[in-house]
Amino acid sequence: MPTPLERLMTTLSHQEGDRIPIFPVMLQHGAKELGVSLEEYFTNGEMLAEGQTRLIEKYEHDAVIGVPHVVEDLLAFGQKLVYFPNGAPVLGGMAISRYHQIDSLEVKDPTEVPELRETLRAIELLAKRFKGTVPIFGAGIAPFSLPSMFIGTEKWLQLLFDEPDLREQYITRFLELSMDFCVNWMNLQIEAGADAVVIADGMASATILLREQFQAWAMPLIKITISRINGPVVYEGVGSLGQFADLLPELGAVAVILDRHDDMAQCKRALQGKVTVVGNINNIALIDWTPERIEQEVKAVCDAAKHGGGFVLANQGPEIPYDVPDENIRAFVEAGKKWGRHNGAVV
Amino acid sequence: MVQANELGERFLQHLEKLDRNAADEMISACLREGYDPEVLLKDVIIPSIDVIANKQQNREVVVAQIYVMAKIAENEINKVLIEMPIKPRTKGTIILGTPMGDYHGLGKKLVATFLRLADYEVMDLGLSVNHFDFVNMAIAFNAQVICVSALLLHTALGITQIRKELDARGYDHIKLVVGGALFNFNPALKDKYGADAMAPNALDAVRVIKELTGGD
Numbered sequence: 247m248p249t250p251l252e253r254l255m256t257t258l259s260h261q262e263g264d265r266i267p268i269f270p271v272m273l274q275h276g277a278k279e280l281g282v283s284l285e286e287y288f289t290n291g292e293m294l295a296e297g298q299t300r301l302i303e304k305y306e307h308d309a310v311i312g313v314p315h316v317v318e319d320l321l322a323f324g325q326k327l328v329y330f331p332n333g334a335p336v337l338g339g340m341a342i343s344r345y346h347q348i349d350s351l352e353v354k355d356p357t358e359v360p361e362l363r364e365t366l367r368a369i370e371l372l373a374k375r376f377k378g379t380v381p382i383f384g385a386g387i388a389p390f391s392l393p394s395m396f397i398g399t400e401k402w403l404q405l406l407f408d409e410p411d412l413r414e415q416y417i418t419r420f421l422e423l424s425m426d427f428c429v430n431w432m433n434l435q436i437e438a439g440a441d442a443v444v445i446a447d448g449m450a451s452a453t454i455l456l457r458e459q460f461q462a463w464a465m466p467l468i469k470i471t472i473s474r475i476n477g478p479v480v481y482e483g484v485g486s487l488g489q490f491a492d493l494l495p496e497l498g499a500v501a502v503i504l505d506r507h508d509d510m511a512q513c514k515r516a517l518q519g520k521v522t523v524v525g526n527i528n529n530i531a532l533i534d535w536t537p538e539r540i541e542q543e544v545k546a547v548c549d550a551a552k553h554g555g556g557f558v559l560a561n562q563g564p565e566i567p568y569d570v571p572d573e574n575i576r577a578f579v580e581a582g583k584k585w586g587r588h589n590g591a592v593v
Numbered sequence: 594m595v596q597a598n599e600l601g602e603r604f605l606q607h608l609e610k611l612d613r614n615a616a617d618e619m620i621s622a623c624l625r626e627g628y629d630p631e632v633l634l635k636d637v638i639i640p641s642i643d644v645i646a647n648k649q650q651n652r653e654v655v656v657a658q659i660y661v662m663a664k665i666a667e668n669e670i671n672k673v674l675i676e677m678p679i680k681p682r683t684k685g686t687i688i689l690g691t692p693m694g695d696y697h698g699l700g701k702k703l704v705a706t707f708l709r710l711a712d713y714e715v716m717d718l719g720l721s722v723n724h725f726d727f728v729n730m731a732i733a734f735n736a737q738v739i740c741v742s743a744l745l746l747h748t749a750l751g752i753t754q755i756r757k758e759l760d761a762r763g764y765d766h767i768k769l770v771v772g773g774a775l776f777n778f779n780p781a782l783k784d785k786y787g788a789d790a791m792a793p794n795a796l797d798a799v800r801v802i803k804e805l806t807g808g809d
Contacts, residue, residue, distance in 0.1 A: 328694055333747020336694040400699060403660050454656040507652065530746060530778045567746050
């Protein structure tokens with residue numbers, strides 16, 4: 247039987263292996279396995295690595311991830327996180343509130359931020375345990391979306407769409423600063439042992455931008471960012487990407503994570519042989535769906551996208567919520583194993 | 594004088610082209626020519642927004658467009674409102690905000706604008722509001738409805754706490770209305786969090802609140 251890494255490499259080369267790789271993105275469930283709070287878990291590299299190890303032993307899926315949540319990137323911008331008992335941390339405030347403050351915004355190197363050092367530690371420990379057999383993922387926020395997290399979504403939208411003079415004056419600085427941070431942070435994760443990194447770009451998806459805006463603003467930035475990252479990159483829309491499917495091969499990403507609204511069959515056709523599609527089970531609905539419903543949904547996605555390789559079964563971005571019960575995660579993985587088998591594979 | 598429906602079509606075209614100058618010139622010209630501001634508001638601007646809201650629900654427009662369209666519409670609404678006599682807001686008071694930890698409030702302003710247009714007094718408590726503050730303000734200002742807009746799943750649990758707090762303090766007659774991307778993703782969450790109703794967009798928020806409060 248191939249290892250999870252071999253399975254992933256086969257699909258990334260647009261070939262059919264024994265079955266599709268399965269990656270339920272569980273950033274928080276490791277805390278449950280260890281019986282610790284999310285705050286304790288998210289800020290301790292050894293726990294993060296142990297949590298991921300226990301999860302893969304329990305569900306036997308095909309990847310581990312060393313990052314607790316991409317929102318932690320903003321710690322380098324001097325922001326604080328507020329932790330919750332049952333979900334991802336949220337920002338306690340913005341780094342800046344006025345556009346001109348970008349000129350004096352100091353961004354720390356990730357290695358100077360204790361929590362980010364713990365993330366690198368988690369990746370190192372996962373690499374020690376899994377390198378060469380299970381794919382190890384890192385992750386961060388893509389540069390077009392980072393400003394929405396350090397100045398606020400409304401201010402970022404205002405700058406992009408409502409203030410042409412200010413946009414002219416400031417946008418380059420916002421994007422350059424964000425890109426430099428993102429590239430450095432992703433490269434540190436790769437140096438620590440990540441096989442690939444996911445860059446999450448909610449503000450650039452087709453849910454937010456028109457096609458011409460994506461082409462003019464986001465695409466050039468994404469292309470340069472990916473070219474500067476020293477390893478394979480998975481591009482995550484955290485929103486729909488289907489309308490941009492024909493543009494996605496130009497980005498330089500090895501795979502793209504699609505949204506539940508994206509037509510998987512259509513995207514697969516557009517990207518066949520070029521970029522692997524990842525997705526796109528509704529992560530929020532996983533809380534309430536029955537195992538039978540989950541199997542139906544997984545089967546539909548597999549039927550639409552598994553043929554010819556180039557497909558990874560996952561939830562839509564960002565992650566599976568903390569409150570999704572274990573039996574539903576198990577149903578997700580088992581359905582993927584059942585309906586993601588390739589013809590001719592030895593079972 | 595040009596008929597309202599023709600003006601409505603023109604205004605909608607300006608919105609769809611994101612042409613704020615054309616929209617502004619059109620409304621300014623109508624006001625100069627003595628067009629009834631109330632008719633402009635109710636038969637020209639609001640029906641156009643209604644069309645856009647439907648397109649939003651059908652995913653025919655993206656956030657970048659919605660954002661600019663809402664700005665254009667709000668500017669023109671404010672321009673028309675200045676020309677109208679000040680009316681007391683007689684329909685009652687609505688408390689509005691996002692739950693603790695949720696800093697996503699793009700749609701909330703538009704909800705407040707539409708509720709005010711429908712003669713509701715609106716107290717917008719802003720972003721990341723503690724559930725006690727929602728309830729205390731609702732009680733202090735004799736509000737009929739608390740409106741909560743949410744994007745994040747786990748912080749939306751604050752909505753359950755509002756419901757519990759209202760019930761525990763004997764104010765279960767105050768209605769709880771939810772909206773935002775989270776509930777558009779999974780409408781079943783409305784019942785899970787103990788809300789009385791869910792509104793998929795700003796215009797529907799007015800309709801839903803009118804139904805809940807017995808308004809016309």
